[in-house]
Structure formats: C-alpha cells, structure tokens
Amino acid sequence: MMRFIITRLLGGFFLLLFILLLCLWMVRLIPGSYDELMKSEENFSQQNENENANPIPLFYFSIIPEKKTGDDLFSVMPIWQWNGLNNEYHQKLKSYATLRFGKSLIDGVEVKDKFIHAFPWSLILQIPAIILVIVFSLWIALKRIQYPDSSALRFIDNGLIWLHSIPGFWLATMLLIFFANPDMLQWLPSGLPAVSSENPFTLWFYYPQYLVLPLLCLVLPALAYLVRIIKNGLENSLQQLFWTRALSSGMSVQQALWKEAMPLAMIPMIAWFAGIFPALISGSLIIEQIFSIPGLGRLMYLSISMRDWPVVQFLFLFGSALTIIGFIVSDALLHYVDPRLNQVK
C-alpha cells in the first residue's frame, strides 16, 4: 500500500513538472499583457515601446523556428537551439522550490497573500456543501432502498432526476431573481459586499443568510447525481448472492445494508470523491462569480481576464496538484474498500 502511494506521488510530481511547462507555454500564447491593458485604458500614445522585444526563452531548449513571411517549403523545419539555464521554466522552478510565488501585477501583493485571503472563502462554501451532499445522498438512497413503496420518497427521487439536468448558473440566477430581488421577494441578501471584510470562518455564525443561496446551488445538482449512483450501486448489490447469505445469517436489514451492500455501492461514489478536490477552484467558479464571493474561482477568473500571470500560473498549478491528489486519494480508498484489487497483480 505504502509503495503504491509513493509511486503514485512520484508520478504525480513529474506530471506536475510537465503541467507547469504546459501552463507557462499557454500563458505565453495569450495576446496582450497587463501593461498593455492599462495603457489602452489610459489612452497612452507611446505603444511602440519595445519592452518585450527579447523575452527570455521558455525552456532549456527550443525547436520552433522563427516565423518567416515567405512561403518557403523548409520554413517549418525544426531548428535545435540550446538556451542554457537562463529560461523562464528554470527560474519558475527555482522560485517555486523556495516557496516564492511572485507578486501580483495588479496591486503588487504577494500571490501567497492573495491565495491565503481567498482560500478560506472557498473552504467555507465547499466543506459544508460536501458534508451535506454526502449525508443527504446516503440518507435518501438508503431510505429509498428500504421503503421502495413510499410515495414521498419516490417523489423526491424523481425530482432529483430532473434536478440533475438543471444548469447550475441558471439555478443560481433564478434564486437570486426570485428570492433576493427587491422587485420580487427579498427574503435573503443578494451579494456579499457588506461583509466581505469579515473573517470568513465566523460568517456562518453571524451572517448565515449570505451563504444559504450559494450553498443551495452547490448542493442540489451534486446531490442529484450522487443519490442516483449510490441507489444504482445498492440495487446492484441487492441482487448479488452475498446479500442473500447476509440476510440468512441473521443480520438485520439495516446492519446488512451498511456492512455488506454498502462497500460495493461505494465504488462509484469514490470515483466521484476524486473530483471534489479540484472543485475548490473550478467547481465554484461560476457560483462565486454570480454571488460575488471573493474565493479562489473568482480570483482565477479575474486574474485571467486582467492578464495577471503570476496568480494564474500559481492557481493553475494548484488546481492540477489538487486533481492529482484527488485521484491518488480515491485510488487508495478504492484499494481499501475493494480488497479484490490488492490480489490481482
């Protein structure tokens, strides 16, 4: 088991090195820079300043030739060129290894500080959402299996299937329009501008009404998906022979459901579990944007549109690292839940 985790971690580390290169390359391709954006806003006349005439090369070597204007047949032949250590990739690696992540171009704040400021905002939404999703989905699925004839449960089940198809951003906008709009019903406040300077962790105690709608938008679509996969998994395990054996051995139905049927039904749920780590950035991007919550997703969106490269590079790498960690954790959990995987070599 230990060996499995170590090899996966090493593989993930090399993958991250490659993803850093990919990220640096993609960021280079985006036209325009923060300075240019500022200049066009302030209508500066001197646009021909050759600041970026000789940018440092991307990697240790380069093989892409300079673009020629002529339609020469051999103009696309690769040219090998050694760049030495003075390249962007090497410098980025060096600064990341010493935990220096650079400064934001917009306001000169350290990327680390920006991250530390935004991270709790994502956490206070995601952690309750994940706990609620898991608890509710297990409860609904188990009750649905135990009482298949209950009409209320069947209603909930059918409603969840419809809920799975609702676009998340649409749900958020509808909730805002109908429940946080002075023209319709103003039961809840719409955004966070009044309390965004508060400590996010105490927000749940003092101003929970600001977080109800975003939480609802995060929980409902995920709940629909998870209930369905757990219910299908349970129905599958009820048809297996071990279920009959468990009942005939004198277990109560409740006990047998948890001990015998659940591990098999958990397998698709664990695959879902891998996706909740990157959801810290990408999952709540739209919800944070709509409710103007200053979390990681909104930070990512704003810094891409403002061409704030140090922040984008760091968050890109962070998101990829979270995804890789999510896969490792879910694979380790799979080996724990399903011992058959350990026997097959």
Add this chain to the structure above:
Amino acid sequence: MKLMKTYKQYWAGHNMLMISMHVILVSLLFTGILIGDKPIMCKYNGVWHALFLNDKPADGSQFLLDLSSKAQYDYHQLKYDFVIWPMITMDPKRMESNSAWLAPLSKNQAGGFFILGSYDLGRDVFAGCIYGLHKSIKLSLLTIFISGILGIFIGSVFVYQSSRMNRISLWSFLLICLSVLLVLYMIILFIEWKGIPFQSFVMLCLILSIALFAGFLLINKNPMIDCRLDFISLRYIEIMKSIPLILILLILLQIFKNPGVIGLACLISVVYTPVIAKYTRAFTSSTCNECYIDSLIAIGQSNWKIYIKHILPKVLSDLIPILAFGIANIILLEATLSFLGLGMPLEEVSLGTMMYSARSFPAAWWVVVFPGLLVFWLVATLNAFGELWSGRKRIRDYEA
C-alpha cells in the same frame, strides 16, 4: 413497414421523450424554414430567388438593387409575383430601440406582440429562444462529432494495437514514433503561429504519407519487437484529466478570442476528447478480450478487418449513451461559457448570451427564465434518451 413498427416499439411507454426528441430534430433541421424575416422562396420581376440557401439575393440582381434602394432591406415592403414566407415572420437579430426590456405580451412596433418579452436593444426573446435552441444543438452536435472522431481514434486504435498486434517490426515502430512526433510538432506550430503556411503544410503531409507508406511496406520485416503503443493514449488521458477542464477552456478562450460557432466547437472538443477517449479505451479493452475475437483470429481474419467489422461497431453501440450525455454536457458548457460572457460573441443570439444580457437588468426575469427552461428541457431530454438507451442495452445484454 417492419422498420416503422420497430421504431414505434422502441419509443413505447416514453411518449414525452419521443415528442421531445422529435422537436429537437425538427428544430435542428427546419429552423431556417420555420422562422425568419425574409422569404424562403420568391419570384421577383420574373426571376426566382431561393433565399433559404443564401443570406441575401445574388449580387447584381434587380431584387438586391430594389431591396437596398426602395425598401431599406425590409423584405416586407417589396411586391412579389410569388412568395413563400416562413411560418413565423420574426427575426432574432432585429432591434427596436424604443422597446427594450418589455415584459411578455407587450406590443411591438410592427403591430404584433413580444410573446415572451424583449431584451436589450429591443430584440425578441421568443425568436431568440427558437434560434438559440437551433444554435445550441448545432454547436453541440458539431463538437461531439469532432471530439468523437478524435476520441474514438485515440481510445481504440492504440488499445487494439497493444492487445492484438503488438509484434511489429523495429523499422515500422521507428516510423510510427517519427509520425507521432511530427503530428505533435505540427499541432504546436499551428498554435504558436495561429495557422501554418500552406506550402509547409503540404510538405509535412508529404513526409507523413511517405512515413505511412513505408510503414505498411515494412510491417512484417525483421527484426520484430514487442511494442505496445497503449502508453500514448494512457499518458494523453492522464495529462488531460489532471488539469481542471474549465481552466483550460478559460485560457483557450483568451488565446482565441471570440471564436465563431465552428471555432467554439473546436475549442470545446479539445477538452471533451479525453472524456470520450477514456470511455472508448475501457470499452475497447473489454471487447478485445471477448472469446469471439479469439475465434476470428483462429479463422485467420486480418487484423484490420476484425477491428473495423467487429470491434468498432460494438464500441460505437456502447458509446451511444456516453455521446448523448456528452451532447447534454456540451450544451450546458456552452451556455455557461456564454453566460460568463466568454463563449459566443454578444451580437450573436444564443441561449447563453441572452441570459448574460439579463445580468445588466435583473428585473427582467423573462430573459432568464425562458432560455434557461429551454436549456433545462434540452439537457433533460438528452439525459433521458441516454438513460433509455443504456437501460435497453442492459436488458438486451441480460437476455442474450
């Protein structure tokens, strides 16, 4: 007749789903005929014009001349010898500057009604909904087509190679490596230069085809080595899976700003190809281990014949629910991107951009509710179709 009966049997017990799927089909095929502001066909000054084929009348014709001089491009003001109008004469792009943000069922300037209200610059929500529906379906089908072809290729060819024909000659292995490197280099060049010069493209194609031809000649030459190309697809899927999908899309949309429908389809297919490749890989590797493939090899069928006649159809039939869910996901993704103001350009009418425009006027609930309901209906229908197909398949497999 028998086909008709089977078709009816397929939908038995799913009437709502059948109606919904047919509405989607109709809106995909016939939106240009059902709705628009110009005639489908007309005879003007003794000359026939088929306007459903072109955006405007042919250059230099009397019709175009009169249209621009007499009628200011309003098709209704001309007198035709013969004309067929669309069933609903309204234009999603027509603007009435006085009647922006009107509630449903209020009057418009032409004397009719805004059935579902109007939004920014006085555009009609109802016309926009029908037009946007057509556009979403078109875009998602295009995307699933591109990513399906790429994903099925990447996911199935390499797996089949490594499970059934892993003994290849050293020379053809080297040529395959060369071709893969060339393709990668071409992709990088294409992105770096935003398109490559035509003659260079021809040269690269020439090199690739020579490599392929030589590979076929060298396929059974000594020395033979054990080579499994599966790792290419495995690494590809692993790398693409470990980057959050929406982050790649956000950056790609900044590189290629405001792509059209085809450009957006290509960009979304970049992030959707690995998803399809993943499923194709799983289905192919389970199909390759079936007994009937072994028996086909024992009979002496050639490898490519087995692949095309026996493995690909099985994999495709397994993939159909995945593709249906994929279409639904892509519709959602496009609407989300457009809602953020990134996907379609704002002048274009699509379901997402309509909802995006409502963010500047939150009191206009009708601009959000109706397009959103349409997206919901589309996604729910496609999900139900995928569910139905996979359920039927499960029963079929169980009975067999």
